[in-house]
Ligand SMILES: Cc1ncc(C[n+]2csc(CCOP(=O)(O)OP(=O)(O)O)c2C)c(N)n1
């Protein structure tokens with residue numbers, strides 16, 4: 160297994176953060192509309208966990224999907240264009256923020272109906288096994304990694320998915336990003352089992368990991384992915400904290416400024432930066448340089464989105480059936 | 485009497501119902517401290533406490549299933565589905581249990597449950613935050629379905645729904661929430677469920693509609709007034725039960741009718757209205773019944789021009805009405 164390139168991870172995390180900051184700005188300017196869920200504060204989970212996947216592995220996620228898409232290597236330009244509702248977007252502007260996807264990257268997309276995608280992910284894992292064992296496709300050795308939030312573990316679909324995944328020993332990693340809130344509802348209000356991985360413990364091995372530490376995240380994700388590839392499902396509960404509102408328009412009545420500030424010490428980017436500096440892998444000056452480069456890249460990303468044309472009105476009628484009726 | 489927007493009128497109705505009857509409680513996602521995503525339940529958690537304004541686990545089947553049981557055992561739950569698009573995990577409970585309970589239990593049990601659900605588009609909500617869901621539920625006898633679109637009606641019909649011994653799906657068009665304002669009496673009052681409202685009197689052509697489309701129809705009517713076209717707008721308000729009499733009276737008066745709704749055209753609620761007019765209003769008609777509705781595509785797209793393409797707008801409505809009066 161390749162050694163983790165912490166500097167590259169740092170850069171990706173900075174890119175995700177900057178992408179999200181630009182989204183917020185463009186939302187304020189009404190160039191982005193609707194519902195926008197930012198990933199600020201959770202970057203190490205995506206970068207650490209998705210970094211443990213190989214090209215043939217699969218990624219399925221929920222609506223807070225910008226960080227996952229970027230960590231999987233999707234180009235930021237079509238993502239921003241999608242947020243602007245432009246024809247050059249990943250979904251030609253039809254989908255918006257919550258439905259990024261890219262088949263070439265085995266990124267099956269973000270899903271906005273909480274909980275529903277766990278079953279889809281499980282079905283993909285089932286078909287990997289089927290293709291290998293029934294159709295004899297020896298190269299089908301991929302693993303599915305399915306992201307979801309703590310809130311999503313309250314619905315029946317969650318239990319249905321972990322139950323069947325265990326029954327058929329499917330190659331799937333369930334990755335719960337426990338950011339302590341389901342929208343405005345704190346963990347202890349929405350569930351009695353606040354150690355989320357324990358909800359799956361009758362079905363599969365699992366553990367709680369520090370999702371703000373990209374190194375630990377990567378290491379435990381590698382373990383989980385290997386287990387899924389060789390034995391069966393594995394459950395990861397990544398502890399993290401969302402530093403922004405649930406969505407860009409969230410007044411955050413459920414927590415105070417002080418609550419948020421108290422958690423800034425856990426900011427995964429600041430933590431990694433300090434670690435890299437301590438290990439002499441990065442200087443303040445180089446960090447500034449990275450910020451500058453990312454900023455420049457993001458300017459081009461926003462410009463691309465701005466200059467892209469709106470979809471043609473006829474696009475409303477495309478991609479409904481295999482052949483138009 | 486105060487000028488309120490639709491959202492404030494609903495909040496006031498909830499507050500009054502909770503003050504009047506301790507059996508009334510609210511359950512939904514983020515309805516407590518956060519006051520709901522749209523802030524409809526703002527202040528109620530502080531006033532009535534967490535036992536009466538419940539931040540439910542994120543599972544619509546819990547919200548609805550538990551409310552049905554509670555309603556059967558004498559409570560008066562008001563369940564909020566955060567966006568109507570998320571009601572489907574609870575579809576089973578609503579259709580299979582709530583709607584049928586009285587029928588299957590020889591009238592032993594009833595389900596005095598109100599389900600509030602913000603629906604509708606035009607807010608860039610895209611595929612999963614814009615849907616109209618009424619056609620799925622109006623199809624099922626045993627449920628009542630209402631869709632008031634003015635602050636006056638919203639307060640009155642919510643209070644009527646809470647008093648109603650049968651399950652009521654209470655649809656709130658989310659674009660109306662802050663946009664539509666009007667005078668609302670301070671006291672407790674109701675409008676009977678099952679009565680339409682004439683939003684605008686006219687003599688040349690009738691628009692039968694509900695929800696945000698009521699306001700667009702009135703706008704279109706005002707555009708046409710300058711062209712000497714006199715449009716009557718009927719706001720159904722209550723979809724089940726349906727006020728057939730008001731519809732047919734309007735058809736008698738104008739002889740031309742447009743059925744307008746935001747949901748997909750095919751198999752939409754307006755198809756039923758059109759069928760009723762064709763059957764009971766045939767001899768009064770001077771033109772075929774027209775329908776204008778959302779596009780028959782899987783969901784409302786995100787991009788602004790595509791979203792506008794999906795939705796009936798005042799100018800599309802006016803164009804359709806011009807063609808209709810010239811038939
Ligand atoms: C079935 C369904 N119900 C409700 C919602 C509205 N909703 C969107 S995100 C969310 C909270 C999700 O919390 P969590 O799973 O912890 O994910 P997080 O937002 O914290 O990443 C809610 C209630 C939805 N999208 N789908």
Ligand SMILES: [Mg+2]
Nearest residue numbers: 308309340341
């Ligand atoms: Mg969460």
